[in-house]
Amino acid sequence: MAEDNLCIALNQVGKSVDTPDGKLDILKNISLDVKYQEAVVIKGASGSGKTTLLGLMAGLDQASSGDVFLFGENLTRKSEEQRSSIRAGRVGFVFQSFHLVQGANAMQNVMLPLELAGKAGAQQLAMESLQQVGLAHKTGTLVEHLSGGEQQRVAIARAFAVKPQVLFADEPTGNLDAVTGRQIADLMFHLRDQSGTTLVLVTHENELLERGDRQILIESGKLLTSQA
Amino acid sequence: MKVGRATIHSYWLMFIATVITVSIVTSSQLITDRIGLLLDRQASELLAADMVIISSREFDADYRQQALQHGLQVSNSVSLRSAIFIGDDPQLVELKAVDDAYPLRGRLERTREVTGGRSATTEIPARGEVWVDTKLAQLVGSALTLGEAKFDTSWLLTFEPDRGGAIFNLAPRVLMNLEDLSRTGLVVPGSRVRYRMMFAGEQGDINRFKIWLTINLKAGEEIQDLENARPEMRQALESTRKFFALAIVLTLVIAMAAIAITARYTANREAPKVAMLRAFGISQQSLFRYYLRQLGSLWIVATVSGIALGWFTQFPLQWALDGWFGKTLPQVHSLKPYFSAGLVGLLALAGFSLPYLANATATPPMQVLRTAVNRRSWMRGLLITGSAIVAVFVVLVLLMQSSLLAVATLALVLACAFILPLILGWMVKLLLFSTQRRFWLRQYLLSRLQAASRGAIYVMSGFSLVLISILLIAVVKDELLGSWQEQLPENIPNYFLINIRSDDIEAVGAYMQQHRIEASTPYALARARLKQINSIDASAIDFVHPRAEHMIKHTFNITHARELPDQNEIIAGEWLDPDNPRPQLSVEQGMADKLGLEVGDELTLTVGSMTLRAPVTSIRSVVWENFKPNFYLIANPELLADLPQTGLLSAFIEEQNKADLKHLLQRFPSITLLDITELMARVRGIVDKASVALQFFFLFALASALIVLLAAIQTGRHEREIESSLLRALSAHTNQLYRVHILEFTLMGALIGFFSACFATVAGWAISVYFFNIEFHFSVAVWAYSLLSSCLVLTIAGTLVSRRVYNVSPMKILRS
Structure with a gap:
């Protein structure tokens, strides 16, 4: 059973997949705790298993072994629908490729998780969130007409609009140039500091690694260090 | 290059669409030749x-x-x-x-x-x-x-x-x-x-x-x-043949639309591969040659398969038709259907897919590094459009015997191809505008339809074209059959009583009334021969029309009437003026055309030993196939007053009244009784049987429609999966995903259904009035069918085909 102050807890978690050459272990015996309001940055090379780890922590995927707790709930034996319900309105995501809905404008994209979670006043909340990321003037613009940096701002606004307890960010600056990437990181950490949201960020960049409360290094599916 | 499974696997939708196209041409040519031969034979029996x-x-x-x-x-x-x-x-x-x-x-x-x-x-x-x-x-x-x-x-x-x-x-x-x-x-x-x-x-x-x-x-x-x-037979056959040609061409257009949409899908799918190959230094020309070989392989396999399929489809149709015709379809020994099929397959495949693949070969290698839409230059856009138009036009010219029909069909296809995306795009924009800041989910759905990456507007246009074609076949078929039914209602006269002596006419009428037999008012008949037109000897005139000479040499019926007979329509001049006793003549349109007659021309006729002179005061169209008494010439009663005449009337005599006939003939021995039941049944049978044969081509149309739909859904499948994965990550439940997709497909169906019904109604009217010369009736059923079928087919097929999308793992969004 996870402790009450833990937002996420992983206990001896493993993930393996079947390949034509046999079983491939992506993650091996991972044990990791993330406290509420903590900012954890996970760094690893390509293929190290960091995205898989993020997916397991967010309940997007299921572990092959061990237990994953999110908000105190054991996700291991939960169905996709049940895991969705646990995430609803409490989890935000920021992706490397932004993953905005093409053909919809900035406002509609930010309203999307609010509508799905059935939150009242979705439009108002979305507007506030867009103001926070400095895009109040581009609410009606189709997202494909925005720059990469602006698109990631919309994605951040979308993530924070539901006032999540935890924000999962997968290489949030990976598709951006250095300057824009730094601005996006600043914005994200600023909003996290303001809201006290727990942050789990996966990256391969050292600059981002240093901004977390805790740094975790992963290599070949194993945690190497977990520094406070 | 080896015709490998890999080619067909990569382009399987395009392959099926091509097979269907080739099959349609093969079987339609085989079947229509055979049915045509049978219809000719049946007509030959007359x-x-x-x-x-x-x-x-x-x-x-x-x-x-x-x-x-x-x-x-x-x-x-x-x-x-x-x-x-x-x-x-x-x-x-x-x-x-x-x-x-x-x-x-x-x-x-x-x-x-x-x-x-x-x-x-x-x-x-x-x-x-x-x-x-x-x-x-x-x-x-x-x-x-x-x-x-x-x-x-x-x-x-x-x-x-x-x-x-x-x-x-x-x-x-x-x-x-x-x-x-x-x-x-x-x-x-x-x-x-x-x-x-x-x-x-x-x-x-x-x-x-x-x-x-x-x-x-x-x-x-x-x-x-x-x-x-026989004029009634000729018109029946002519209408039937025109209808066959129209239905088959529309079915073929559907199949070609399927090729176009699947080619677009294939080209989009090949773009990343092309970008990668170009990044490795493979030239655009080499890539184009590679795709040319792939298409060549596909054409060969699809042609062989299509011809085989088309050949086999003769048998179920023959089986279905044998019962109706009561005899076996005659064999057609010709290689032409197979050559035509192969050629049409090649034209359609090349015309629709080559430009798309040429465009795909121009995918910039930069796309390897950054996913960007490969925007087409206006030149390449022109190439794609021009090539498709040329392909359609050549196919139409190859298959159509009526240039009017070929041009009309091309115009229809072009109108659909250019106007449909525009109108559907405007409709979506209009809906978007009208729902601004309200009902967000609806607006989100409309955004999905407008998304360029999914090409929903083009998919909708393609499916609209399919639906319009199917509706048009149905509308025109109904109009054609309806017009026949109108002309041949159940209780139309089945007997003609001719050679009624003028003294007997009243008594015969009374006899009919007494025995409750439905009969027309009698027409007086005289036999006339045309001697002069505008005082020029008719035999000396050099007529252009080959049948004109026949009309000059032979006698024909002339009657008189005060009122315009049923199903006659004045197309020039004015109907005989009952208050004017001066000589007047109304001429049947066909006769006027053949003899080059116009209103105002003066005709000199001989009836027996008498000579009449009268001006043409009107030209009438006559529905010859209605089996009612029809006349080339109708005069005002005063003109024929002194001439020897016999009476004619038509009657509907039911089976139980047939015994009365014997008494009638005994009482009025001068009367000749003419039974036309058999003749009517045969003419009616031709249209009935033709419509049965056409139902068969609906199967091809439906198969093509499904291919279009499948290609359409496949085209946006990757985007749908990513989007579903995103929605899953954002905590959407499966029923929410279903709802979004169902609503999207239903909305798509409603837009397509509405637009297709509009288009089919207008085009159906134009074809009925200008092509078949029949009256058009607005059909609510067409609208209901269009909206319902479009919504249902798109929703059910779309939901079923994309069901895997609903189960996509949210992890996909991280991996994409």
Whole structure:
């Protein structure tokens, strides 16, 4: 059973997949705790298993072994629908490729998780969130007409609009140039500091690694260090 | 390059679309040729042959010889009028002497009693025997004198295939054996005799012989074949053929739309591969050659498969039609359908897919590094559009026999291709605008339809084109059949009573009323011959139309009327003025066209020994296929007042009233009774059977429609998966995903259904009015069918085909 102050807890978690050459272990015996309001940055090379780890922590995927707790709930034996319900309105995501809905404008994209979670006043909340990321003037613009940096701002606004307890960010600056990437990181950490949201960020960049409360290094599916 | 499984696997949708296209051409050409041949034969039965030559002199023996050398069957008949005596009363009869081969098409039917059962027979009267018209029923079993010979009257003749076009001019028929004719001594120099030489055989042989005959025909000899035989048959066949052509072309357009959409899908899918290959330094030309080889392989396999499929589809159709036609479809021995199919497949594949693949080969290698839409230059856009137009046009020209139909179809396809995306795009924008800041989910759905990456507008346009084509086939079919039904209601006259003496007309009318038989008002009939047009001798005028000469040489019926007869329409001038006693004439449109007559022209006619002069005051269109009394010329009553006339009326006589006929004929012996039930049934049958055959092509249309839908859904599948994965990550439940997709497909269906119904109604009206010359009726059913079918098909198929999308793991969003 996870402790009450833990937002996420992983206990001896493993993930393996079947390949034509046999079983491939992506993650091996991972044990990791993330406290509420903590900012954890996970760094690893390509293929190290960091995205898989993020997916397991967010309940997007299921572990092959061990237990994953999110908000105190054991996700291991939960169905996709049940895991969705646990995430609803409490989890935000920021992706490397932004993953905005093409053909919809900035406002509609930010309203999307609010509508799905059935939150009242979705439009108002979305507007506030867009103001926070400095895009109040581009609410009606189709997202494909925005720059990469602006698109990631919309994605951040979308993530924070539901006032999540935890924000999962997968290489949030990976598709951006250095300057824009730094601005996006600043914005994200600023909003996290303001809201006290727990942050789990996966990256391969050292600059981002240093901004977390805790740094975790992963290599070949194993945690190497977990520094406070 | 090896025709590998890999090619077909990569382009399987395009492959299926091409197979369907080739199959449609193969089977439609095979089937329509076979049905056409059967329809011709059925119609031939009304000529008793495939082709007939008519003359007032005996034919040169060389004709028979040549026909036999051309592999044709030949039969001869001789017709003349003669008088017989019934008791002491003379009766004019139409004597016809036939040889053993008669009839070459169709069968004679005979009975022992007027009310008795009829039986078809392959026999003709034996020597010394005659078969007589039902009008002469009282003669059966007795001896009949014809000229110098006596005959036994053994049967009543109830049906003969070539009863003749001028059905109101028949004296009672007496059929005899040709070998007995000389015994009668009726044929002497100066006798008015009509010789008919009939031919039947394979269409190719007939065509070849017709060419020979046309060159060698002598003055006074006239060829009659299906094209210039019965007007009601000709129109039925013409409409049926036009309809077949239209339906098949529309089905083909659907199949080609499927190729276009699948080609677009394939090209989009190949773009990343091309980008990667170009990044590795493979030239655009090499890539184009590579795709050319792939397409070549695909065409070969698809053509072979399509031809095989098309060939096999003859059998279920033949099986289905045999029951209706009561006979086997004749075989067509020609390689043309297979060559046409291969060529159309190649044209469609090249025209629609090559430009797309050429565009794909231009995918910038930069796309390897950054996913960007490969925007087309206007030149490449022009290439894609131009190539598709040329492909469609060449296919239409190849397959269509009517240039009007080819141009109209091309216009329709172009209108759809250019206007549909625009209009559908505007409709979505309009909906978006009207729902701004309200009902977010609806707006989100509309955004999805507008998303360029998914190409939803083009998919919708493609599916609209399919639906419009299917609706058009249905609309025009209904209109065509509806118009036939209107012209042939159940209780239309099935008997004509002709040769009613003017003194008997009132009594006959009273008899009909007394026995509750529905009958028309009688028309007075006189036989007229056209002598002069605007005081110029008609025989001296050089007419352009080949049938004009026939009209000048022969007599035709003229009647008088105060009111315009049913289903006649004035197209020029004004109907006969009842208050004006001066001579007036109304001319049938076909006659006016053939003779080049216009309102104001003055005609000089001879009726018996009298001469009439009257101006043409109106030109009428006549529905010949309605089986009602129709006339080339109608005069005002004053013009015909002093002329000898007989009466004609039509009646609907039910089975139970048939016994009354016998009494009627006994009481009014001058009357000739003409039963047209059989003729009507045959004409009606042609349209019915043609529509059954067409249902079959709906299967192809539906198969193509499904391919379009499948390609359409596949086109946006990757985006859908990513989007579903995103929604999953954002905590969407499965039912929410279902709801979004179902609503999207339903909305798509509603837009497509609405637009297609609009388009089909307008196009259906245009085709009915301008192409088939039939009246158009607005159909609510078309709208209901369009909206319902479109919503249901898209929602069900879309939801089923993309069901995997709903189960996509949210992890996909991290991996993408």
